[in-house]
Amino acid sequence: MYDIKALYEAKSVEDAVRLLTDHPDAQIIAGGSDVLVQIRSGKRAGKELVSIYGLDEMRGVKMEEDGTIRIGSLTSFSHITQDPLIQKHINVLGEAVDMVGGPQIRAIGTIGGNTCNGVTSADSASTLFALDAIIEITGPNGVRTEPISSFYLSAGKVDLAHNEVQTAILIPKKSYSGYKGHYIKYGMRNAMEIATTGCSVNVRLSGDKKTIKDVRIAYGVAGPIPMRAHTAEKAAAGQPVCAETVDRFAAAVLEDVKPRDSWRAAKDFRLHLCTTMAKRALIEAIKKCGGEVL
Amino acid sequence: MSEQQYKMIHCWINGCERSAMIDVRASLTDMLRNDYRLTSVKKGCEVGECGACNVIIDGECFNSCIYLAVWAEGKHITTLEGLMGPNGELSDIQQAFVDETAIQCGFCSPGFILTAEEILERGKIYTDDELRKLLSGHLCRCTGYENILRAVKKTMYARNGKKMPKEQ
Numbered sequence: 001m002y003d004i005k006a007l008y009e010a011k012s013v014e015d016a017v018r019l020l021t022d023h024p025d026a027q028i029i030a031g032g033s034d035v036l037v038q039i040r041s042g043k044r045a046g047k048e049l050v051s052i053y054g055l056d057e058m059r060g061v062k063m064e065e066d067g068t069i070r071i072g073s074l075t076s077f078s079h080i081t082q083d084p085l086i087q088k089h090i091n092v093l094g095e096a097v098d099m100v101g102g103p104q105i106r107a108i109g110t111i112g113g114n115t116c117n118g119v120t121s122a123d124s125a126s127t128l129f130a131l132d133a134i135i136e137i138t139g140p141n142g143v144r145t146e147p148i149s150s151f152y153l154s155a156g157k158v159d160l161a162h163n164e165v166q167t168a169i170l171i172p173k174k175s176y177s178g179y180k181g182h183y184i185k186y187g188m189r190n191a192m193e194i195a196t197t198g199c200s201v202n203v204r205l206s207g208d209k210k211t212i213k214d215v216r217i218a219y220g221v222a223g224p225i226p227m228r229a230h231t232a233e234k235a236a237a238g239q240p241v242c243a244e245t246v247d248r249f250a251a252a253v254l255e256d257v258k259p260r261d262s263w264r265a266a267k268d269f270r271l272h273l274c275t276t277m278a279k280r281a282l283i284e285a286i287k288k289c290g291g292e293v294l
Numbered sequence: 295m296s297e298q299q300y301k302m303i304h305c306w307i308n309g310c311e312r313s314a315m316i317d318v319r320a321s322l323t324d325m326l327r328n329d330y331r332l333t334s335v336k337k338g339c340e341v342g343e344c345g346a347c348n349v350i351i352d353g354e355c356f357n358s359c360i361y362l363a364v365w366a367e368g369k370h371i372t373t374l375e376g377l378m379g380p381n382g383e384l385s386d387i388q389q390a391f392v393d394e395t396a397i398q399c400g401f402c403s404p405g406f407i408l409t410a411e412e413i414l415e416r417g418k419i420y421t422d423d424e425l426r427k428l429l430s431g432h433l434c435r436c437t438g439y440e441n442i443l444r445a446v447k448k449t450m451y452a453r454n455g456k457k458m459p460k461e462q
Contacts, residue, residue: 001317001319002321003319006299007318007319009364032360036321103355103409103428103431104348104357105357108361191431192430192431
């Protein structure tokens with residue numbers, strides 16, 4: 001038995017918003033792989049819960065008319081990885097969320113929960129930053145959207161009012177069309193691990209595969225919230241595909257990242273990881289685009 | 295909790311239609327063990343890390359300890375008991391666990407076998423590395439995993455009608 005004060009099961013998104021408005025102390029629960037564990041540890045014990053897990057309208061991946069890929073916030077990691085639209089257009093996201101926890105965690109964990117937690121180590125977060133994802137939020141006054149970069153406010157805090165529900169994550173066509181990406185997770189073991197640092201790169205090459213037209217790089221655990229390394233992006237954009245460009249790109253990330261010492265890893269080690277991962281992820285992403293770093 | 299809160303849940307467990315009035319605070323592990331005496335569903339870590347409480351829900355494996363029982367509404371759930379033949383016979387994967395000494399204390403076995411069953415149901419041949427990843431949601435403190443991997447691999451080749459390649 002869980003130490004739960006009361007459980008309210010939402011029948012629809014509107015119902016969830018109403019339940020959250022009526023119960024100002026209630027905690028929203030999606031897949032529960034964080035919330036239920038926190039209840040067990042005592043951190044969220046004795047709370048009222050509003051469960052949105054039953055809302056199938058918030059599940060699945062769809063392509064909208066303008067080419068935007070819409071991922072329902074309750075879509076599980078395993079379903080994202082298996083989804084044909086994801087595999088075809090943004091395979092990097094499917095690969096990234098396939099590194100979360102273990103198989104059973106990926107079956108219950110949702111991409112919405114992963115982002116609403118506001119933790120910097122979330123495996124989906126850096127890739128969503130590198131894809132310029134848009135967060136769709138439904139509240140009492142209707143739907144609003146927010147770029148993921150402004151959705152994350154500080155460690156553990158996101159731009160979501162108590163009576164708002166994150167309903168979808170949108171990937172605009174201009175973010176993925178022509179791009180290929182690669183995600184690297186560094187951890188002490190291969191499964192059931194929280195990333196020491198994660199790095200996601202998206203790159204678009206010129207027609208002859210000799211020039212980097214555009215590159216986007218984002219990190220998890222290189223700061224209190226997931227972040228982009230814009231200095232590195234500028235250093236590589238328009239540059240020839242070669243080892244010097246990759247090295248300059250990797251060195252430039254140090255201008256942007258600000259990891260800290262924690263019990264998981266030292267700051268210096270994380271800085272080393274940041275440059276090494278930038279290099280490796282960019283080389284892999286270039287390969288996926290059909291280019292070659294000589 | 296000031297007032298007890300109960301809910302009627304209707305689902306299919308090991309192929310049988312079931313209805314029960316359950317406490318909304320119950321995990322699916324609680325419901326399967328306490329209401330249906332399906333004690334193959336083990337209480338291990340109870341925080342979704344060890345895989346001892348693993349069950350198959352609508353074809354996919356879930357740790358039932360971090361799954362609210364109320365979410366089982368309308369779902370098809372398989373526990374280890376569901377793999378048993380009409381006269382109590384072991385299924386091929388269970389027999390393989392016995393033959394390969396993939397069981398020592400047995401606490402992790404029900405969870406492992408159900409994940410193996412989910413993998414085998416896909417009818418694909420996986421490499422050793424892929425199988426290790428697919429089985430990585432379970433902890434076993436006895437076997438060292440190699441015998442478990444071999445049992446799953448052997449059954450995978452047998453079900454696909456292929457000869458298992460010789461181990462290096």
